Amino acid sequence: MKAIILYVSTHHGNTKRLAECMADSIGADLVDLTKEDAPDTSGYDVIGLTSGIYHQSFHDALKAYVNDTDFAPHQRVFLADTCGTSYRDYTRGMRKLLMEKGVCWAGSFQCPGYDTFGVFGKIGGISKGRPSEKDLQRARDFVRRITRE
Numbered sequence: 617m618k619a620i621i622l623y624v625s626t627h628h629g630n631t632k633r634l635a636e637c638m639a640d641s642i643g644a645d646l647v648d649l650t651k652e653d654a655p656d657t658s659g660y661d662v663i664g665l666t667s668g669i670y671h672q673s674f675h676d677a678l679k680a681y682v683n684d685t686d687f688a689p690h691q692r693v694f695l696a697d698t699c700g701t702s703y704r705d706y707t708r709g710m711r712k713l714l715m716e717k718g719v720c721w722a723g724s725f726q727c728p729g730y731d732t733f734g735v736f737g738k739i740g741g742i743s744k745g746r747p748s749e750k751d752l753q754r755a756r757d758f759v760r761r762i763t764r765e
């Protein structure tokens with residue numbers, strides 16, 4: 617099983633921590649889409665797309681990657697994000713895009729991430745200390761489970 621995780625993390629590095637932890641736990645390759653062009657992912661069995669949530673959405677670089685990529689039927693794709701307020705499932709928009717492309721869906725993961733955007737900055741931010749060690753353990757369990765299936 618060969619896995620790769622693409623990530624964008626521009627606010628506090630919250631998603632970078634999440635993506636690194638996931639990649640470590642399953643031995644996946646890791647690509648920062650703000651530093652590198654989207655790689656050729658045709659040789660991978662599992663592809664993880666991870667992002668902070670910016671204005672209720674995954675980062676445009678990940679949407680562009682999905683739009684530009686032809687996924688093979690055997691390739692399984694999962695989504696993961698960190699967000700300031702996690703009561704809403706922010707993976708839904710990206711999931712719809714993936715479904716329209718007929719990808720093999722592996723699942724999604726979301727957890728809070730320290731957020732000082734806009735007014736939250738004036739009150740010292742929200743979701744301080746997240747992702748926490750408990751969040752990261754949940755993330756490890758999630759990727760290990762979907763890569764075993």
Ligand SMILES: Cc1cc2nc3c(=O)[nH]c(=O)nc-3n(C[C@H](O)[C@H](O)[C@H](O)COP(=O)(O)O)c2cc1C
Nearest residue numbers: 625626627628629630631668669671672700701729
């Ligand atoms: C420009 C901007 C817009 C944001 N919009 C949202 C949002 O719509 N909903 C939300 O829950 N969090 C929002 N956040 C908070 C981030 O999703 C959260 O802090 C996330 O963990 C950032 O991940 P990162 O540090 O990997 O970039 C926003 C943050 C920024 C900087």
